[in-house]
Amino acid sequence: MIAFDPIYTYPVPENHRFPMEKYALLHEQLLWEGVVQKQDFFSPKKVSFASATLVHSPQYVKDFIGLTLDERTRIHIGFIQSQQLVDRELTLVQGTIDGALYALEDGIAFNIAGGTHHAYSNRGEGFCMLNDQAIAAAYLLQYRKAKRILIIDLDVHQGNGTAEIFSHTPEVFTFSMHAKGNYPFVKEQSDMDIELEDKTTDTVYLSLLKEALTKLFEKHQPDFVFYQSGVDVLESDKLGKLNLSIEGCAERDKLVFEQCKKRQIPIQCSMGGGYSPRLSIILTAHTNTFKVAKRVFDI
Numbered sequence: 001m002i003a004f005d006p007i008y009t010y011p012v013p014e015n016h017r018f019p020m021e022k023y024a025l026l027h028e029q030l031l032w033e034g035v036v037q038k039q040d041f042f043s044p045k046k047v048s049f050a051s052a053t054l055v056h057s058p059q060y061v062k063d064f065i066g067l068t069l070d071e072r073t074r075i076h077i078g079f080i081q082s083q084q085l086v087d088r089e090l091t092l093v094q095g096t097i098d099g100a101l102y103a104l105e106d107g108i109a110f111n112i113a114g115g116t117h118h119a120y121s122n123r124g125e126g127f128c129m130l131n132d133q134a135i136a137a138a139y140l141l142q143y144r145k146a147k148r149i150l151i152i153d154l155d156v157h158q159g160n161g162t163a164e165i166f167s168h169t170p171e172v173f174t175f176s177m178h179a180k181g182n183y184p185f186v187k188e189q190s191d192m193d194i195e196l197e198d199k200t201t202d203t204v205y206l207s208l209l210k211e212a213l214t215k216l217f218e219k220h221q222p223d224f225v226f227y228q229s230g231v232d233v234l235e236s237d238k239l240g241k242l243n244l245s246i247e248g249c250a251e252r253d254k255l256v257f258e259q260c261k262k263r264q265i266p267i268q269c270s271m272g273g274g275y276s277p278r279l280s281i282i283l284t285a286h287t288n289t290f291k292v293a294k295r296v297f298d299i
């Protein structure tokens with residue numbers, strides 16, 4: 001199942017510096033290419049305060065919902081706060097929780113948005129306000145749906161918020177592979193970080209990832225995986241700094257999905273970043289993630 005992006009039902013915020021269009025267009029692209037069917041989508045409700053505060057401080061969530069965040073936090077987030085934005089964030093987070101529950105039944109589920117990995121326990125930054133996969137991971141633990149969770153974050157930017165949130169939670173292993181010289185410039189410590197030099201190419205990237213994944217799955221023995229599949233690793237990305245080809249990016253997804261399929265571990269996948277100047281490249285790369293999953297999971 002795939003969580004529908006709520007931006008589709010709202011006008012795009014006027015102030016955006018962020019390719020919001022990609023979320024609505026990805027939905028269209030997946031249907032147009034016949035990768036998924038209309039009935040594969042679901043529309044989540046808004047996440048509850050109780051779920052959001054499994055990882056975020058109550059005061060921060062109150063300020064976020066009540067549009068009373070201080071100016072410094074608002075600047076770090078990068079969006080002008082609005083009711084639409086709050087509603088969208090609350091909905092996309094529930095999409096990831098619901099997706100995780102679908103994945104427990106079906107093996108794999110997606111959020112067409114999400115991957116808001118820069119959101120910390122008590123603040124947001126980098127276009128991220130609530131950390132969807134961190135909240136969903138805490139939800140699975142809280143309701144005893146999983147015991148050992150692995151978060152695989154392959155967005156080009158470090159999953160700094162996720163690392164901070166779970167820094168004292170041994171049940172959740174955080175893995176981030178990202179560009180060393182990219183935002184966030186002061187990084188957190190994930191349980192495992194792989195820092196890549198600028199212009200890292202497919203061969204180096206894929207061999208490092210393959211080795212790391214085998215080790216991680218064997219050592220941590222997860223019973224649930226969250227995957228942040230940002231496509232800002234592409235050579236064409238204006239914020240990325242790495243040099244992955246579109247084929248290399250799809251091969252990256254395949255390595256992650258194959259580990260889960262082989263070991264029968266459910267996986268929830270959120271889209272994450274993607275800032276290539278040509279929207280068609282972003283859409284092709286995100287669509288490939290779904291295509292690769294279909295092939296690997298034979299669905």
Ligand SMILES: [Zn+2]
Nearest residue numbers: 155157232273
């Ligand atoms: Zn990113």
